[in-house]
Amino acid sequence: MSLDLSSDTSARPTTRYGSNSGQPLTRRDGILKVTGQATYAADNHPAQLAYAVMVGATIARGRVTAMDVEAASRHPGIIEVFTPDNAPAFAHDPDEKMPPFGFRLELLQNHSVRYAGQPIALVVAETLEAATEGAHLLQPVYETDEARTGLENGVQFDPQAVGVGGPPSTSHGNLDTAFAASETIVEAEYSTPAQYHNAMEPHAVVAEWNGNHLTLDMPNQALAMSCASYARYFDIPVENVVIRSPFLGGGFGSKAILNGPQILAIAAARKLKRPVKLALTRAQMYGPVGHRGQTWQTLRMGLSADGRLKAIHHRSISATSSFDDFLEPAANASLPLYAADALLAEHKGLRLDIGTPGPMRAPGEASGSAALEVAIDEAAEACGLDPLEFRLLNYAESEPGSGRPFSSKALRECYERGAEVFGWQQRLRAPRTMRDDNGLLVGWGMGTAVFPCPMFPAQARTTVRADGSVLVETGGVDMGQGAWTALAQIAAEALGLEAHEIEFRSGVSTLPDAGVAGGSGHTASAGLALSNSGLDALAKLAEIATNDPDSPLFGAGNIGVLPRGGRLVRRDDESRGERFADILTRAKQSEVIGEAKSMREPGNAEKFAMYSHGAVFAEVKVDPDLGQIRTTRMVGAFAAGRVINPRLVRSQYYGGMIWGTSFALHEAALIDHRTGRVMNADLAEYHVPVNADVPSLEAILVAEDDPYVNAIGVKGVGEIGITGTVGAIANAVWHATGRRVRNFPIHIEDILGL
Amino acid sequence: MAIQGFILPDIPSIAVQISTSLFLNGVRMSLSISLTINGDARTIVLEDPRVTLLDLLRERLQLTGTKKGCDRGQCGACTVLVDGRRINSCLTLAMTVDGAHVTTIEGLATGDELHPVQAAFLECDGLQCGYCTPGQIMSAVGLIAEGQAVGDPERVRELMSGNICRCGAYKGITEAVLAAMEKDATILKERDAA
Numbered sequence A: 001m002s003l004d005l006s007s008d009t010s011a012r013p014t015t016r017y018g019s020n021s022g023q024p025l026t027r028r029d030g031i032l033k034v035t036g037q038a039t040y041a042a043d044n045h046p047a048q049l050a051y052a053v054m055v056g057a058t059i060a061r062g063r064v065t066a067m068d069v070e071a072a073s074r075h076p077g078i079i080e081v082f083t084p085d086n087a088p089a090f091a092h093d094p095d096e097k098m099p100p101f102g103f104r105l106e107l108l109q110n111h112s113v114r115y116a117g118q119p120i121a122l123v124v125a126e127t128l129e130a131a132t133e134g135a136h137l138l139q140p141v142y143e144t145d146e147a148r149t150g151l152e153n154g155v156q157f158d159p160q161a162v163g164v165g166g167p168p169s170t171s172h173g174n175l176d177t178a179f180a181a182s183e184t185i186v187e188a189e190y191s192t193p194a195q196y197h198n199a200m201e202p203h204a205v206v207a208e209w210n211g212n213h214l215t216l217d218m219p220n221q222a223l224a225m226s227c228a229s230y231a232r233y234f235d236i237p238v239e240n241v242v243i244r245s246p247f248l249g250g251g252f253g254s255k256a257i258l259n260g261p262q263i264l265a266i267a268a269a270r271k272l273k274r275p276v277k278l279a280l281t282r283a284q285m286y287g288p289v290g291h292r293g294q295t296w297q298t299l300r301m302g303l304s305a306d307g308r309l310k311a312i313h314h315r316s317i318s319a320t321s322s323f324d325d326f327l328e329p330a331a332n333a334s335l336p337l338y339a340a341d342a343l344l345a346e347h348k349g350l351r352l353d354i355g356t357p358g359p360m361r362a363p364g365e366a367s368g369s370a371a372l373e374v375a376i377d378e379a380a381e382a383c384g385l386d387p388l389e390f391r392l393l394n395y396a397e398s399e400p401g402s403g404r405p406f407s408s409k410a411l412r413e414c415y416e417r418g419a420e421v422f423g424w425q426q427r428l429r430a431p432r433t434m435r436d437d438n439g440l441l442v443g444w445g446m447g448t449a450v451f452p453c454p455m456f457p458a459q460a461r462t463t464v465r466a467d468g469s470v471l472v473e474t475g476g477v478d479m480g481q482g483a484w485t486a487l488a489q490i491a492a493e494a495l496g497l498e499a500h501e502i503e504f505r506s507g508v509s510t511l512p513d514a515g516v517a518g519g520s521g522h523t524a525s526a527g528l529a530l531s532n533s534g535l536d537a538l539a540k541l542a543e544i545a546t547n548d549p550d551s552p553l554f555g556a557g558n559i560g561v562l563p564r565g566g567r568l569v570r571r572d573d574e575s576r577g578e579r580f581a582d583i584l585t586r587a588k589q590s591e592v593i594g595e596a597k598s599m600r601e602p603g604n605a606e607k608f609a610m611y612s613h614g615a616v617f618a619e620v621k622v623d624p625d626l627g628q629i630r631t632t633r634m635v636g637a638f639a640a641g642r643v644i645n646p647r648l649v650r651s652q653y654y655g656g657m658i659w660g661t662s663f664a665l666h667e668a669a670l671i672d673h674r675t676g677r678v679m680n681a682d683l684a685e686y687h688v689p690v691n692a693d694v695p696s697l698e699a700i701l702v703a704e705d706d707p708y709v710n711a712i713g714v715k716g717v718g719e720i721g722i723t724g725t726v727g728a729i730a731n732a733v734w735h736a737t738g739r740r741v742r743n744f745p746i747h748i749e750d751i752l753g754l
Numbered sequence B: 001m002a003i004q005g006f007i008l009p010d011i012p013s014i015a016v017q018i019s020t021s022l023f024l025n026g027v028r029m030s031l032s033i034s035l036t037i038n039g040d041a042r043t044i045v046l047e048d049p050r051v052t053l054l055d056l057l058r059e060r061l062q063l064t065g066t067k068k069g070c071d072r073g074q075c076g077a078c079t080v081l082v083d084g085r086r087i088n089s090c091l092t093l094a095m096t097v098d099g100a101h102v103t104t105i106e107g108l109a110t111g112d113e114l115h116p117v118q119a120a121f122l123e124c125d126g127l128q129c130g131y132c133t134p135g136q137i138m139s140a141v142g143l144i145a146e147g148q149a150v151g152d153p154e155r156v157r158e159l160m161s162g163n164i165c166r167c168g169a170y171k172g173i174t175e176a177v178l179a180a181m182e183k184d185a186t187i188l189k190e191r192d193a194a
């Protein structure tokens, strides 16, 4: 056998023959999406469908003492009203966490209310209109306790873990000594608000039972894991659960973890013996489906006389719910980026009467980077250095703390190219010194972007058939990042084919587990599995051919063979070879099946620190009289390993930078502390950027060849764009106005009265 | 302290009155409307006056290309053309469009040939998850038909700002709208010349 299936990159075709990898193909699913034919969960209508509407609590703490179930039930078309008094039973206690990522959920297990928006009833009817009406008619009555929704009345605690099982505190070096040896100390406090994912597609499910078989149409970022969890809630074998999730209308982390409303709808379908559809309203997405928790951060930095960082102390108080833990690991954003003799990143938790937060696009990295990059700007200013110069001076050549080399780190090139395209050289250092022709204050700021490169266990299958056709399969997740396209490109590359020459199946849990679409690790994880499964299928073909005296490849086992446009050819003489189809036909085999898992080579994982990097430059203009802030220009340069599809990768960076803009200037959930409710739980008052908010964006792709991160050289691009951007914009606002705003988002009132 | 839960003002009680009147004397009454949807004339019996045009399209006619992002007129995902004008179908009661011509995303392409705006969205990658895309495209088609903002990116961005894209595909969207406008202008010019 000649094809090496280990992660040794030398076995891979280095010329990327016959592959579309690296090419800006348009989206494979694009035509479906622009013609309205792409089916999202709520687009499904099985026969006999009933409609469910969730009722959410309108208080943040207390209990429901009454609901007018009778009035609701009387309404024409109502089929059933579920409340704690007739709640469905579950095989798993919703107050117990379900490993690995399951949160405590509200499944009508009692009458208590622990946050506003918590499900307290589910109304099922023949039509959506009737169910909506029934839900209104319930008119819950409450016994209300004081809502604890602020830093003042929340309960602080020392967490066991932050993020997904991470240590609450990390350090290296001796902080006291490093601060003692510092010439200058810069310290400031920052805060970041609660933010809600607000994927355009509300969480929806169409649940259909057939005996104890369950089929779910739902947007889902973690198919296999979710199947296992549903199986436990409903006490059925995991293989009885099928989740179909061909397209997600955005996820951003909110569709990876089970939530109460969807489980209730599934339970209703079982009880009623009818398919049930539930789609949350926009307002209902501000409670039971996670959010980015609030943080209050402090950054203290010690600096030498020549502007070198000696010590970084990053602390975060991260909000979570009263009953479960997900803490923004914000302080950890300081770990991988700047070289300092000593560092301490530590977290405290704060219990509030809110829905449990969860991972939201760049969890921890986004909030932490927002504070860190502003603090770095303040430190540069304190040292009288240009912010870029300061960052280069404190460039980490190896991973701070561990000293491990980076598997690749083209951050210097990102700084250089970004600065050049942006025109950073023309920046005047002092704030409030630049104006445009209309008299608006102009500010230029920058930030460094960084994001880790996790990989998740993933599996894939490649079938080469005797007619020469090829099928590749993995249960991948396309939530807009372009999995249908990029994964097909990777699969095709391994097989030496063009992407359109393979049939690619994805988006259903019955396919091999493609792992979680999160952590910016999906393309690398599922992609590597696909690539490996292709190589496995080719190895099987090679095995047949090289042992077949009738094949032109006979005896080529030691020399090796390569895939070329549907043929296997000798490595030493590409003119000698034969078609996949011929190999199989002569061997009288209908197909060969390659199967593989993806795994990072453990040695590399140990030896190297692995991150994507970038540099973001932003221009803002501020009206000196009105205080209105506009981001007028952004340039981001990013290095994230090999780029499979530049068109889609750019879109990911643009999206990330727009999220960064949103973080810096727009989005925040505002809580009425008297009621504990989010006051702006809709898309009119919870501001996200619209088209006019992002007039000019540029993303530069900096090449990086990383043989260690994984065999396909792919890092991740989904989340990094937010990091760096928030700080760049905040720093630009300071540069424009001379006003340092440390509470996000930055609003007009923060800079009025300049 | 026991307090009454908050309820949304007005909307339910009005709806209740209408719906009970529909069942006056135990007789179920229904309304019939006639519509032309994507060129097809249809008569639709509405058993419930509360149905919005969006829910009529999605839940009763299985035209699910039009999306619901907010149901409150705040996101633009449900944009369709009614008699050539861009509207939010979530804010439009189906009853009120009796006699109208409705165009949805499903009605744009001619067979396998994409509408120029659809083709431009694909080419400029004016989409990611695709959920806001039908609404964006319908807004763009309306905008171009109105002859507004030709060749002016700033105006395009402003006039497309009623359509939220949480994925942040705005750069591609603007490019796509401008490209389609240009194409449209060329076609018109050619037509005029001929």
Ligand code: FES
Pocket (backbone or CB within 6 Å): B067, B068, B069, B070, B071, B072, B073, B074, B075, B076, B077, B078, B079, B088, B089, B090, B091
């Ligand atoms: S669904 Fe109609 S505007 Fe949002």
Ligand code: FES
Pocket (backbone or CB within 6 Å): A200, A249, A250, A480, B126, B127, B128, B129, B130, B131, B132, B133, B164, B165, B166, B167, B168, B169
């Ligand atoms: S493409 Fe996802 S919301 Fe616009």
